[in-house]
Each structure stands twice: as C-alpha cells, then as structure tokens.
Amino acid sequence: MPRYSATPANEAKSAKSSIAYLRVHFKNTVETANAIKGRKLLNAVTYLKDVQEQKQCVPFRRFHRGIGRTAQAKAFKATLGRWPTKSAKYLLQLLQNVQANAESKGLNSEELVIKHILVNPAPKQRRRIFRAHGRSNPYLSSPCHIEVIVSEEEKNVEKTKDERSTVVFQSQKQLAAKRLRASRK
DSSP: OOOOSOOOSOGGGEEEEEEEEEOSOHHHHHHHHHHHTTSBHHHHHHHHHHHHTTSSOEEOSSSOTTOOBOGGGGGGTOSBEEOOHHHHHHHHHHHHHHHHHHHHTTOOGGGEEEEEEEEEEOOOEEEEEEOGGGOEEEEEEOOEEEEEEEEEOOOOOOOOOOTTTOOOOOOHHHHHHHHHHHHHO
C-alpha cells in the first residue's frame, strides 16, 4: 500500500487512490489537478470530460510562461488557459478509480469532495536527440506521481436559537443610558 502525503480527517468517510510514474507532463498535470481541487467528484468528472472536448479550459496560474490567452479562462478569473487532454484523461481514470474505492466502502458518490490532490515529479526518462556536427543533446520526459483523497462532505447542523446564548455585552455608559431611557417612559 503506497504512502500518502496527507491523512483524511475521518478515515471511514474517505477514499484514496494514487498512480506512480505516469508518463504525462508534470506541469500540465499540476495545473489540471489545481483546477479540480475542492470540487465535488461528479463535478470534476464532467469538467475533465469538457476539457477533453475543449468546451472548458484549464487555467494556467503557476506554469504559465508561453501559454496563450483564451476567452474560456474568464470563467476562472484568468486569461491564460489550455486544454491538456492527456492529463485530463489520466486524472479522469484516477477519479473513476477513487469513486470505485469509495463505493466499495459504502460511501455516497454524490457527496464526495476532492479534499486532497497532489502531483509530484517522478524521475526524468532520458533519450537523446541528434544534432548537427555529430553532437547530441538530452531529450527528457517529465513524468509524475498523482495521489487523490476524497471525503464525504459533512452536513452542517445549525445551532438552535437560545435567548440566553445571545447576551449582548454593554458598557457601563450604555447601561446607564438604557436605565435613563427606561425611567423617562
């Protein structure tokens, strides 16, 4: 069983999944993972399907040098965006895996929220490209490791209104003014 960088608050109401040495660009996967962090699981799945069909873009906020502008990024209050289909494909597979893990634990998949998603760089894979005059340069790929933890969203229960608990603290001056107004009536 792999180690995870985070532990969920309630182990019984959460599910995990991870994938290692994935041959997909690290930087694109980081941006795609940040775009789905905090979303509901089913919402993230539909978003990634839209990214594959280029209906919605992934806003690039951290690794954004040389990234073009697109009008679809306005929905995320950004200007730069792309459609990393390969990253979306593998993240979609990972989300389907974590959904199956959650259903095997008996969790409701409609209430699952992506609480933690992490993309780490894996060791670079080396190739070479041949250049002019008998030279060669490295031609590296940047694979990554991904881990995701989803948890059921806890329902907030409202406190009952109790008059004793809503005591308003007043200064001596405010209390004296209140007594004075009461005596005049």
